[in-house]
Amino acid sequence: MSEHTTGGPALPQERRLVTSIPGPKSQELQRRKSASVPTGVGTTLPVYTVAAGGGVIVDVDDNSLIDFGSGIAVTTVGNSSPRVAAAVAEQAQAFTHTCFMVTPYDAYVRVAEALNRLTPGTHDKRTVLFNSGAEAVENAVKIARTHTKRQAVVVFDHAYHGRTNLTMAMTSKNMPYKSGFGPFASEVYRAPLSYPYRDHGVDGPTAARRAIDTIEKQIGADNLAALVIEPIQGEGGFIVPADGFLGTLVEWCRANGVVFVADEVQTGFARTGEMFACDHEGVVPDLIVTAKGIAGGLPLSAVTGRAEIMDAPHVGGLGGTYGGNPIACAAALAVIETIEQDGLVDRARNIGKTMVERLQSFGDARIGDIRGRGAMIAVELVKTGTTEPDADLTKAVAAAAHQQGLVVLTCGTYGNVLRFLPPLSMPDHLLVEGLDVLEQIFKDLR
Structure with a gap:
């Protein structure tokens, strides 16, 4: 698989954990947020961004997270496309x-x-x-x-x-x-x-x-x-x-x-x-x-x-x-x-192929369905041997991913779907590393 990135700032394209997630500076900003912003404005992952591009988000504590969310499918061409x-x-x-x-x-x-x-x-x-x-x-x-x-x-x-x-x-x-x-x-x-x-x-x-x-x-x-x-x-x-x-x-x-x-x-x-x-x-x-x-x-x-x-x-x-x-x-x-x-329609297809093949290779019975198209892929999580939605497992996987520097989002009427929306500017090595992190999390949560 060739490396691929669509411009972006000169940010190292790496997952880097300098502190726990969230770090102390993010925690302080979260305290200020709580004192100034209504509680109705929720935050999936309270790390405060200072730079982003390619396939990473860098926070105020200098942690660099792999981005499988793209700001909910917004930063398709990257957060700072040239x-x-x-x-x-x-x-x-x-x-x-x-x-x-x-x-x-x-x-x-x-x-x-x-x-x-x-x-x-x-x-x-x-x-x-x-x-x-x-x-x-x-x-x-x-x-x-x-x-x-x-x-x-x-x-x-x-x-x-x-x-x-x-x-x-x-x-x-x-x-x-x-x-x-x-x-x-x-x-x-x-x-x-x-x-x-x-x-x-x-x-x-x-x-x-x-x-x-x-x-x-x-x-x-x-x-x-x-x-x-x-x-x-x-x-x-x-x-x-x-x-x-x-x-x-x-x-x-x-x-x-x-x-x-x-x-x-x-x-x-x-x-x-x-x-x-x-x-x-x-x-x-x-x-x-x-x-x-x-x-x-x-x-x-x-x-x-x-x-x-x-x-x-x-x-x-x-x-x-x-x-x-x-x-x-x-x-x-x-x-x-x-x-x-930059041929990003083809890039989305390639990202989807990589993600689906890798997710299938997990061989995890709790993954009831793998679906989506292109760089819009999801897994629906269920209790083993059933089609009963497992929202608790979904929350646990997402929380573990966040702790390990991987931004993932959940969705679904039953709260049991993990959705993956990487920017099309993400280099291949980060895409693979993010999937490595996910695979290990599923093993750890057995």
Whole structure:
């Protein structure tokens, strides 16, 4: 396996433990955080970052951690990609803000043109920019409702779409995202997902017809504005629907005038080994929502879709003060250039192949399922000999990984999924070392 890294600062690409995790300086900062930030803002791993790039995060105690999280799939091209850093600095010197709705600028237009080119389908498209994934999801619903003159929205079991009022309604998991925050937006309905590990052999088209039957009986196609789905679920557990599930839903949406919305906030921008996860099955959504990996860590999101749908809202109906901020747009253009120039779609495929093969080699009966695509891989942990979720083991593995300088994240409705999202800038030796650490942890926790 060749070494690979996509730029980044001159940081040693090594796992280095100088102190226990977290170290004393991080602990002091955590005490200050507790005194100044609400307890509702949780922290997965309270080490305080001073530098990051390639495949490492360096903390205030000079520990260097292997990053299998990418800031939740955001720093796909690395935390300090040279192209992104240079583009941000140049734009910041020119101007930081004018508001595109007041006096526009070309970077917004260039990002829109790039997304119109890159997203699935060759039809005429339009793109509008926002700040966060949740904001973009909300606007996709607004656009679909305006276009169809209908109100109902269908989402799926285990879905995660955000933390705003509407997107909390669309999100499945109660804790920590919804509990105590209601009442939620109305006219949001839930359908069963294709979940191959727990579906006992139900194929994709059959699972889709099951969902369609629920929709037709409980909502009615004539009332439905949009069907919103993650092509691979993120927070829900990196669930990859069975082949044919998405395509069958698209066909039904087309036949019934329902807007098919792909939420690719976590799956977009080369993460899955295609530019977008929909590309794996040749699915062409009516609207596609992107964020996270779009701008290398700067806040930016987008809704891209068919021109006739995107143009439905009245003039002034879409926008926001910071939407398409010029610095974020400059970063996004640099991210797209980096992905295309550095072959990061192929890099994601190679990372995924390495991870899946190595995880399979663990031969651990507590790993019930290994799934995902590209550099978006997860293991679902269960009690030996069953499919019963083992959230306690999942927490223990994650905690041990953190103590040993490996950043991993958990997810899943049952809290029993470890998810791995290494930056595509990670060199091979760090990827292998991170997997070595994981393998030893599973052995130690028998």
